[in-house]
Amino acid sequence: MKLKHALLIAGISISGLIAAQPTWEVGNTTLTEYDLVTGMQIPWEILWGPDDFIWMTSRKGEVIRINPEDGSYTTVLQKNVMNSGNGEPGMLGMAMHPDWQNTPKVFIVYCAGTSWNGEEYLSVFDWDGESLINEEILLTLDAGGIHNGSRLLVLPDNTLLMTAGDIGASALSQSLSSLQGKTLRLNLDGSIPEDNPFPDSYVYTFGNRNSQGLALGPNGLIYASEHGQNSNDEFNLIQPGGNYGWPQVEGYCNTASEQSFCEENNVVEPLMAWTPCVAVNGIEYYNHEAIPEWQNSVLMAVLGGLGGQYERLSVLHLSEDGTEVMSEDTYFSSFNQRIRDVAVNPYTGSVYVAFNGTSYPGNGPNIIKEFRNEAFASDVLEQLTAIRTKAQPNPANDLIQISWGGKGLSNATYQVFSYTGQFVATGIVTDQNLLLNTEDWSIGSYFIQIEHDLGILTCNFQVHR
Ligand SMILES: [Ca+2]
Ligand SMILES: [Ca+2]
Ligand SMILES: [Ca+2]
Incomplete structure (x- = not known):
């Protein structure tokens, strides 16, 4: 007998088995x-x-x-x-x-x-x-x-x-x-x-x-x-x-x-x-x-x-x-x-x-x-997901857009660093995305950190030529 059939006969719904964590x-x-x-x-x-x-x-x-x-x-x-x-x-x-x-x-x-x-x-x-x-x-x-x-x-x-x-x-x-x-x-x-x-x-x-x-x-x-x-x-x-x-002593001095x-x-x-x-x-x-x-x-x-x-x-x-x-x-x-x-x-x-x-x-x-x-x-997760960061295109050649879904951030500070430890750029985010010009940056790996009400959002991206 197939499992599904057996479960139905036993009166157990399949969805009930799968659903709950x-x-x-x-x-x-x-x-x-x-x-x-x-x-x-x-x-x-x-x-x-x-x-x-x-x-x-x-x-x-x-x-x-x-x-x-x-x-x-x-x-x-x-x-x-x-x-x-x-x-x-x-x-x-x-x-x-x-x-x-x-x-x-x-x-x-x-x-x-x-x-x-x-x-x-x-x-x-x-x-x-x-x-x-x-x-x-x-x-x-x-x-x-x-x-x-x-x-x-x-x-x-x-x-x-x-x-x-x-x-x-x-x-x-x-x-x-x-x-x-x-x-x-x-x-x-x-x-x-x-x-x-x-x-x-x-x-x-x-x-x-x-x-x-x-x-x-x-x-x-x-x-x-x-x-x-x-x-x-x-x-x-x-x-x-x-x-x-x-x-000499284990636990309390007793x-x-x-x-x-x-x-x-x-x-x-x-x-x-x-x-x-x-x-x-x-x-x-x-x-x-x-x-x-x-x-x-x-x-x-x-x-x-x-x-x-x-x-x-x-x-x-x-x-x-x-x-x-x-x-x-x-x-x-x-x-x-x-x-x-x-x-x-x-x-x-x-x-x-x-x-x-x-x-x-x-x-x-x-x-x-x-x-x-x-x-x-x-x-919290809904808010976090709404502002989950994405970098496009990645790798970037010149312009790269950093975006975080539906919600705008007001007066969030962003900072960009290279993975070699160099500070590259900073500014204020006031919109639903951010356009950065990477033209003058060296080839390599970078990350951006955006500090906002819920913490710090981060995103990795590459600059290639
Ligand atoms: Ca001890
Ligand atoms: Ca003891
Ligand atoms: Ca630990």
Whole structure:
């Protein structure tokens, strides 16, 4: 019997089967679930880029750039990584240069070398509009089979934090002469900031085991998630010069030996700890009005532990000043999938979640899902779609028209840059399109940014002759 016929007999309408996306209730808010992109290989970092694309590292050694509208993507970097990204090493954290308009650079951590021994590189690449090129290595650490960290976070003072794991050699964490088992802080050119807590040292915190989550919170607070051994996963507040206790102290200072070590060494205790370990990972501060129930919280990806029984997205509700965790809600456990990282759409407030397969240390192919409050997002998306930018003809020879559909923009500022970092043109947009003369511009890739009420619209184009 044909399926359609069988369904009709059973009284099930075909359209009813196709129509609805799954939904999730969060208090009074309904989130609709979408598969943004599938077939990814162990996504490790996902972030919302300054170009309004979602950027992803895969542990197998790739950087993928995904269009959040339709999930189409391109591979913009490929590296040979240690053990082909199996186990824990591979391509890990990523962060974008804060002055993207003038300096489109991307910071990436990856492990390279043979089998279970090698180097971990913090590198910076130039973005040329199509690929990441011109690698410059800023820092070299040891890489191990386990505990390589490493998240990256650019701070408001234009320095870069990097979490470095203890590579399984726990004694290194308390040694200030080793870069392992630390949070490191660098200037964006790779030099040591003069106001780091220890002179001539990248070390910003020590006594860390393997932190794989970093996020900026309210009032300049910096949060980190950190893996415990069997017990005591931690959620920490990062303080310059802080000793986070490992390996002498796990979680709170609550045993006799821990208490004496904590007193002698002024150990910073976590805001929250989990026993047994649930394998805490990527974190993101959420304060978007799209999901009021999640405002002033940290969204935390949870891998689920070695036994794979605690997978979820945790929502850590913060106190008003952000210095305490008041409660934890959990979501999406029923996927039974390791959750590696989260990212947030700044316009719609949608939350993107990267899955890593069912068991340690992760297996692909994987999905990145979007959870969207349609009631909030549909208005925003309609406005965004109405003003979606197009460049014609592209490539251009002389005149190029930049247009953004039906809606006029009033007093929006545009700026044009080349992907070599040169500022080319600026002006005010007052109409429904913009005509630029590219005659005097060099051959190459350009982008325009139009700053308007809803954010910044961007569009790439080429100039050929
Ligand atoms: Ca992220
Ligand atoms: Ca600790
Ligand atoms: Ca303890």
